[in-house]
Amino acid sequence: MAAGGFHSSNQMAGGGGGGEVEERSSNHRGAGAGAGAGGGGESRVPEIRKDSVQNRWVIFSPARSRRPSDFKSKSSTSSGNPPDPHSQNCPFCLGNEHLCAPEIFRVHPSHSAHWKLRVIQNLYPALSRDNLPVQPEQVDDESSSKTSSSSSKIGNNKVAGFGFHDVVIEAPFHSLQLLDLSPAEIGDVLLAYKKRILQLRSYHSIQYVQVFKNHGASAGASLSHSHSQIIALPVVPTAVSARIDCMKQYFEQTGKCNLCEVRVDDLLIDESAHFISIVPFAATFPFEIWIIPRDHSSHFHEVDNEKAVDLGGLLKLLLRKISSQLNDPPYNMMIHTTPFHINPSCLTYTHWFLQIVPQLTIVGGFEVGTGCHINPIFPEDAAKVLREVQL
Numbered sequence: 001m002a003a004g005g006f007h008s009s010n011q012m013a014g015g016g017g018g019g020e021v022e023e024r025s026s027n028h029r030g031a032g033a034g035a036g037a038g039g040g041g042e043s044r045v046p047e048i049r050k051d052s053v054q055n056r057w058v059i060f061s062p063a064r065s066r067r068p069s070d071f072k073s074k075s076s077t078s079s080g081n082p083p084d085p086h087s088q089n090c091p092f093c094l095g096n097e098h099l100c101a102p103e104i105f106r107v108h109p110s111h112s113a114h115w116k117l118r119v120i121q122n123l124y125p126a127l128s129r130d131n132l133p134v135q136p137e138q139v140d141d142e143s144s145s146k147t148s149s150s151s152s153k154i155g156n157n158k159v160a161g162f163g164f165h166d167v168v169i170e171a172p173f174h175s176l177q178l179l180d181l182s183p184a185e186i187g188d189v190l191l192a193y194k195k196r197i198l199q200l201r202s203y204h205s206i207q208y209v210q211v212f213k214n215h216g217a218s219a220g221a222s223l224s225h226s227h228s229q230i231i232a233l234p235v236v237p238t239a240v241s242a243r244i245d246c247m248k249q250y251f252e253q254t255g256k257c258n259l260c261e262v263r264v265d266d267l268l269i270d271e272s273a274h275f276i277s278i279v280p281f282a283a284t285f286p287f288e289i290w291i292i293p294r295d296h297s298s299h300f301h302e303v304d305n306e307k308a309v310d311l312g313g314l315l316k317l318l319l320r321k322i323s324s325q326l327n328d329p330p331y332n333m334m335i336h337t338t339p340f341h342i343n344p345s346c347l348t349y350t351h352w353f354l355q356i357v358p359q360l361t362i363v364g365g366f367e368v369g370t371g372c373h374i375n376p377i378f379p380e381d382a383a384k385v386l387r388e389v390q391l
Contacts, residue, residue: 044062051284053243053259054239101121104196106119116172117171119168121167159234167229169227170228171185174224179323186312186316190312191305197300201340206233209337210334211228212333212335228333244350248349269386274311276291277318285375288356289322289357290353291356298337319356320391322358331356331359333354
């Protein structure tokens with residue numbers, strides 16, 4: 001499925017078609033003109049940056065776009081019609097619980113008998129929760145990137161497709177999106193993630209849990225009712241191992257955690273009591289956002305009630321900003337945490353964070369072939385645009 005909402009009428013050369021964009025302005029100017037977003041001055045030349053957290057190179061090529069402030073999603077997730085608070089055919093709406101897979105737990109508001117959010121099994125799971133291994137796989141505590149005996153074998157490998165695939169229904173009404181909820185209500189969603197992660201941790205074979213949200217059809221959402229998903233895996237994904245290895249290398253060279261030391265100055269968007277939000281130095285995608293805990297924390301499930309509400313307020317603000325500035329784009333939201341079975345010494349340099357990726361570009365052959373993405377917007381310019389959004 002194509003990930004992006006931009007489809008340029010002028011096909012851009014290079015990159016196998018990667019990073020093609022459509023801009024609304026007819027004024028052809030470099031995206032990085034001057035130090036500010038869309039300001040005057042000489043155009044900036046392309047630059048290649050290394051993402052020291054996720055171990056990837058990113059090409060910043062402002063000649064492939066116009067002004068950062070001109071970016072708008074063509075495939076807005078808003079229909080333009082008045083929102084319907086209840087859809088008769090939507091399985092996630094209040095009253096349609098019988099259309100869903102079995103419930104795991106629900107959260108009730110104090111003043112109502114109706115549920116506030118529900119966590120249910122996915123009706124079409126990627127993994128089978130019934131395919132429990134007879135014997136748990138052995139954990140190798142000597143390495144942060146090798147978590148089971150099967151993962152270290154040479155050649156083609158396979159393990160049983162055991163795991164969990166759950167859905168978090170974030171609100172009972174069809175018209176409500178995550179950004180419409182209050183900070184406390186978003187905090188309840190985050191705490192539901194935490195509760196389910198702690199439940200899944202009791203299964204020894206589960207190595208890693210990925211929490212993610214797909215907003216909009218082109219971002220992977222099959223239903224428009226606001227929801228997110230949780231997949232618990234019996235292996236540690238390669239990208240997760242690579243991230244932890246990068247954090248380890250940084251720590252071995254500096255004695256510090258790279259996210260505790262992250263540069264914020266002109267990359268900062270907003271901040272709260274316990275979190276900061278930035279456009280990362282080597283952002284893979286235009287207007288990509290990271291929300292990082294101020295205090296060192298390896299596991300997302302360590303978040304407490306106060307920090308969950310605080311994070312809920314900052315997340316709400318950022319979702320409103322990208323909705324306003326980018327025309328309610330499809331987006332993906334992911335929580336990058338630390339695997340369960342990890343050497344305690346690794347906790348000194350592993351640091352969880354939340355990532356938001358608005359789907360504004362199309363991944364092409366160059367990106368797929370090299371793993372090196374082309375971003376037409378310099379992170380400093382994207383951060384300035386988001387910082388200055390007036391709500």
